């Protein structure tokens with residue numbers, strides 16, 4: 001399996017070594033080909049807030065940089081580890097820039113046949129907040145969220161001593177490996193199914209038929225009311241009906 005590790009860290013430090021330890025454990029379980037990508041090595045400009053990606057498509061984005069290279073790598077991966085150090089209780093600037101630049105994917109989810117895993121490291125606090133930031137983004141992009149690992153690590157030069165965290169690292173690796181191997185994205189959570197239904201209804205309204213989002217949902221067949229999710233799912237009919245009802249309730253509350 002191909003694993004892309006997207007690193008928001010600026011140096012080969014705690015976040016990199018934690019991700020590497022997960023990969024090494026995964027390699028004990030089967031064939032794993034990792035690619036470590038430091039966002040700092042790529043030309044990734046800030047979002048200008050112009051909404052061009054939403055309205056005219058991501059190819060029309062005025063920021064010409066390496067974003068599409070990163071997206072292509074995500075598309076080729078079976079699983080993606082999003083790894084960031086905690087910077088003032090949240091993800092690093094590089095990681096937040098990636099999140100902002102991929103905002104259009106929240107309208108036109110594209111990564112639903114992939115599993116994601118979140119790694120955060122901190123000196124003392126902020127893992128939960130940073131994890132929630134990444135969790136919300138990856139969920140909206142369509143990933144199947146396989147789990148997360150947040151470690152507290154003392155500041156050191158060079159590789160940190162991860163001995164006391166080895167059990168948690170092994171557990172994280174097994175969880176992520178199994179989710180990819182068993183294609184857990186085919187068993188989405190009730191919330192994922194309900195959110196799909198919300199987006200399906202919102203994007204099937206002929207009032208918006210001139211929009212890119214409408215065309216994306218219709219042309220890919222996602223607007224078909226019989227469609228329960230982006231991919232064929234193994235969920236029970238009961239769960240699918242519940243998701244549909246929940247979707248209606250959410251839409252009523254927020255519209």
Ligand SMILES: Cc1cc2nc3c(=O)[nH]c(=O)nc-3n(C[C@H](O)[C@H](O)[C@H](O)COP(=O)(O)O)c2cc1C
Nearest residue numbers: 009013014015085086087088089121122123124125
């Ligand atoms: C700019 C900056 C902000 C940080 N903010 C926090 C923080 O809010 N809370 C905390 O406990 N540690 C904080 N830290 C410590 C890092 O989160 C921690 O050392 C992390 O493991 C570094 O990962 P790295 O070695 O991969 O860069 C901060 C470090 C830096 C450089």
